[in-house]
Amino acid sequence: QVRVEESGGGLVQAGGSLRLSCAASGRTFSMYTMGWFRQAPGKEREFVAAIGWSGGSTYYSDSVKGRFAISRDNAKSTVFLQMNSLKPEDTAVYYCAAARSPVVKLVASYEYWGQGTQVTVSS
Numbered sequence: 001q002v003r004v005e006e007s008g009g010g011l012v013q014a015g016g017s018l019r020l021s022c023a024a025s026g027r028t029f030s031m032y033t034m035g036w037f038r039q040a041p042g043k044e045r046e047f048v049a050a051i052g053w054s055g056g057s058t059y060y061s062d063s064v065k066g067r068f069a070i071s072r073d074n075a076k077s078t079v080f081l082q083m084n085s086l087k088p089e090d091t092a093v094y095y096c097a098a099a100r101s102p103v104v105k106l107v108a109s110y111e112y113w114g115q116g117t118q119v120t121v122s123s
Contacts, residue, residue: 002026002098002112009094009117012086018119020081022096030074033099035110036081038092038119045095049081050104059104064090086121094119 008020022034035050049070050059058070069082079096094117097110 002029002032004096004098004112004114006094006096006114006117009119011120011122014086014088014121014123016086016121017082017084018086020083020094020096020117020119022079022081022114024077024079024096024098026077029077029098031100032112033101033104034070034072034079035097035099035104036070036079037095037097037107037110038090039095039116040092043092045107047105047107048094050099051079052104061105083119086119088121088123090119091121092119093117 003025005023036048037045038048039045047061051070051072055072067085072079096114098112099110101109103109
């Protein structure tokens with residue numbers, strides 16, 4: 001079992017940056033693909049980014065590609081999401097999740113979820 005907890009959200013102006021962290025517990029953390037999703041009010045939860053167990057493979061949604069970067073530190077059981085050039089449409093609750101499925105962009109692939117952290121981008 002893996003438990004995850006996000007941190008690092010907040011309020012930022014458009015064009016600014018934030019770095020989200022996801023601390024995971026569990027001895028098998030390094031076996032899991034880790035993903036970030038987000039959910040804006042009235043919208044479905046959507047895929048943002050994912051990283052394979054070794055960190056060698058990364059995946060991004062088209063809306064964040066080139067602006068966001070996902071990374072992981074297996075020694076510290078932590079995943080990061082560096083968000084640059086933020087836009088008001090990036091405003092959402094951001095969730096960290098763990099999966100063993102290779103289908104990394106689907107919500108249903110992820111077994112373990114955090115409670116989320118709010119990111120608000122003002123215009």
